[in-house]
Amino acid sequence: MNYLKLTLSSVLQYFSDTDSIALRTTYNTSLYPTKRAIVGMIASALGYERKDPRSAELYKKLDLKYSIVNEPVILNDFQTIKPLRCQQNYMNKFNKRNKFQTVDGDYQNKQLIKKIQYLQEAEYEVYVGGSDELLEEIYNAIRNPEYSLFIGKRSCIPNKPIVTEFNLIKKEELKNVHDCA
Numbered sequence: 001m002n003y004l005k006l007t008l009s010s011v012l013q014y015f016s017d018t019d020s021i022a023l024r025t026t027y028n029t030s031l032y033p034t035k036r037a038i039v040g041m042i043a044s045a046l047g048y049e050r051k052d053p054r055s056a057e058l059y060k061k062l063d064l065k066y067s068i069v070n071e072p073v074i075l076n077d078f079q080t081i082k083p084l085r086c087q088q089n090y091m092n093k094f095n096k097r098n099k100f101q102t103v104d105g106d107y108q109n110k111q112l113i114k115k116i117q118y119l120q121e122a123e124y125e126v127y128v129g130g131s132d133e134l135l136e137e138i139y140n141a142i143r144n145p146e147y148s149l150f151i152g153k154r155s156c157i158p159n160k161p162i163v164t165e166f167n168l169i170k171k172e173e174l175k176n177v178h179d180c181a
Helices: 035-046 055-060 130-144
Strands: 001-009 063-070 073-081 112-120 123-129 169-170
Touching: 001 063, 001 130, 035 055, 035 063, 035 123, 035 130, 123 130
Parallel strands: none
Antiparallel strands: 001 123, 001 169, 063 123, 073 112
16 A cells, blocks of 8 residues: 655644534543544545535545654644624524533523633644545545635645645655554
């Protein structure tokens, strides 16, 4: 199996630690790139819509590994959430009295504080393993993505090119890498 090297570098990065879209007051980040986040970014580059079944196929086909170039520093960001200003269509958790439902099932009508963790000034090399044809398709998609590419959240914009050249690496040549969870 061959690998394509991606560089993830950004002022801020965020890798979700859960699949839940329920309203939470704490959003912790994983300290390292997750397979879900990388496959999501690749699927976006390929033009897949959210919930597209091809993303699940891509998840199964790819072997992802990472190495740390620059250790991250955790940054805690605090935001306020007001019931009337929540994204009703996205959350779909409002009742008729303009209250929103929290993870534990209670309804709140007061302002909440939401804490989000980001990785600051982190840089990773991610190695995407798969068939040569698939890696070439991924390379071309990342060079000319269908949708904008982010490193976790929309506010986390890459500050370096994600790929610079189509150079496949053999598995034996990978050193000091870890599996993406």
